[in-house]
Amino acid sequence: MSDRSCLVVDDSRVVRKVARRILEEHGFAVEEAADGQQALDSCHQRMPDCILLDWNMPVMNGLEFLQALRKEYGPDNPTVLFCTTETEMSFIEQAIENGAQEFIMKPFNEEILLGKFAQVGLL
Amino acid sequence: MTPTTLETFAGLLRTRSGLVIGADKDYLLQSRLAPILKAHGLRDLDALAARLRAPASEKIADEIVEAMTTNETLFFRDGTPFAHLRTHALPRLHAARAPGVALRIWSAAASSGQEAYSIGITSLELAELRNRAIEIVGTDIAREPLARAREGLYSQFEMQRGVPMQMLVKYFRKDPAGWRIDQKLRAMVQFREWNLLGDLRPLGQFDIVFCRNVLIYFDQPTKTRVLAAIARQIAPDGVLYLGGAETVLGVSDRFVAVPGERGAYALATADTHTARAPALAR
Numbered sequence: 001m002s003d004r005s006c007l008v009v010d011d012s013r014v015v016r017k018v019a020r021r022i023l024e025e026h027g028f029a030v031e032e033a034a035d036g037q038q039a040l041d042s043c044h045q046r047m048p049d050c051i052l053l054d055w056n057m058p059v060m061n062g063l064e065f066l067q068a069l070r071k072e073y074g075p076d077n078p079t080v081l082f083c084t085t086e087t088e089m090s091f092i093e094q095a096i097e098n099g100a101q102e103f104i105m106k107p108f109n110e111e112i113l114l115g116k117f118a119q120v121g122l123l
Numbered sequence: 124m125t126p127t128t129l130e131t132f133a134g135l136l137r138t139r140s141g142l143v144i145g146a147d148k149d150y151l152l153q154s155r156l157a158p159i160l161k162a163h164g165l166r167d168l169d170a171l172a173a174r175l176r177a178p179a180s181e182k183i184a185d186e187i188v189e190a191m192t193t194n195e196t197l198f199f200r201d202g203t204p205f206a207h208l209r210t211h212a213l214p215r216l217h218a219a220r221a222p223g224v225a226l227r228i229w230s231a232a233a234s235s236g237q238e239a240y241s242i243g244i245t246s247l248e249l250a251e252l253r254n255r256a257i258e259i260v261g262t263d264i265a266r267e268p269l270a271r272a273r274e275g276l277y278s279q280f281e282m283q284r285g286v287p288m289q290m291l292v293k294y295f296r297k298d299p300a301g302w303r304i305d306q307k308l309r310a311m312v313q314f315r316e317w318n319l320l321g322d323l324r325p326l327g328q329f330d331i332v333f334c335r336n337v338l339i340y341f342d343q344p345t346k347t348r349v350l351a352a353i354a355r356q357i358a359p360d361g362v363l364y365l366g367g368a369e370t371v372l373g374v375s376d377r378f379v380a381v382p383g384e385r386g387a388y389a390l391a392t393a394d395t396h397t398a399r400a401p402a403l404a405r
């Protein structure tokens with residue numbers, strides 16, 4: 001049984017599938033959400049250990065979700081790693097200001113994903 | 124590849140760089156030298172070896188040595204040495220040096236510069252070093268990676284391998300071609316083309332030396348020789364970092380392992396030859 005859980009939030013089914021495969025191979029139990037609102041609902045039901053979070057999504061974007069999550073549950077938990085095509089410095093600064101622990105720029109591969117998870121102490 | 128071809132490459136690499144190539148490294152020669160074959164329109168490694176044995180082959184010899192000695196590197200590779208650098212080596216050596224004296228750090232196989240810049244970031248992150256001059260020298264035998272190191276420009280992929288988000292924001296700038304090292308960090312590091320088997324004395328004395336994942340490519344006598352040469356360039360209370368798969372055991376009595384710190388070594392003193400580890404090295 002997996003002892004860590006990750007919520008993968010991305011409106012792309014392909015990205016969710018790729019991330020799920022990598023994370024499951026490394027012992028994570030993976031849940032999926034296709035937008036920020038679905039992710040918030042999922043957190044209300046069961047809080048994951050970490051969240052891999054896209055930025056641009058319909059309904060509620062990643063930043064709005066992160067702000068709502070931190071407001072409701074405090075600044076530290078769960079660990080949030082953005083995973084986005086937004087690579088301008090201003091986005092990374094906003095991610096830091098709003099309590100994300102890491103920032104992955106798409107396209108990513110297994111090495112980068114696992115490296116970032118290791119950097120924040122998840123591996 | 125014929126045995127003569129292998130001997131030709133092995134002889135060149137051994138003489139010029141200390142790199143030991145055995146018959147089991149056939150694949151390495153094939154993959155690393157393929158771009159040279161293509162660039163010179165040569166059929167295979169046998170043709171390249173023949174070209175190397177012909178007159179006026181100096182340029183192609185340089186290309187071969189460069190291709191075979193260029194190694195992959197990444198930022199903050201194998202985190203442990205950088206943690207030791209941050210928590211032990213830099214604070215201790217800073218406290219031991221008079222104000223106004225620069226701490227000198229050598230990245231002895233700098234390749235495209237990630238290790239040297241990681242050392243720079245680590246020292247810039249230490250508030251107590253704010254008024255301490257830090258000089259970082261990155262050397263490598265291969266010219267092309269050094270040119271990249273001097274440029275300080277990395278792809279998104281290279282930058283994401285090891286640079287934490289907080290460091291990215293502080294020490295990199297977005298550039299149309301990738302991610303560029305911040306000017307202040309760039310100014311801390313100088314890169315020089317240098318052969319580890321050559322005379323190291325002109326490089327001066329260092330407080331800290333990173334020589335990681337280099338010795339593994341050398342035979343035993345060359346390892347001993349390189350470690351002896353490094354020992355002459357390192358301060359008596361300095362620190363040497365080797366790669367995780369490297370050791371001084373059975374290779375050199377000039378250094379001793381720092382207890383409990385994998386990959387960190389201190390200069391041996393008369394005491395350490397009676398098996399007393401130097402507590403000061405931590």
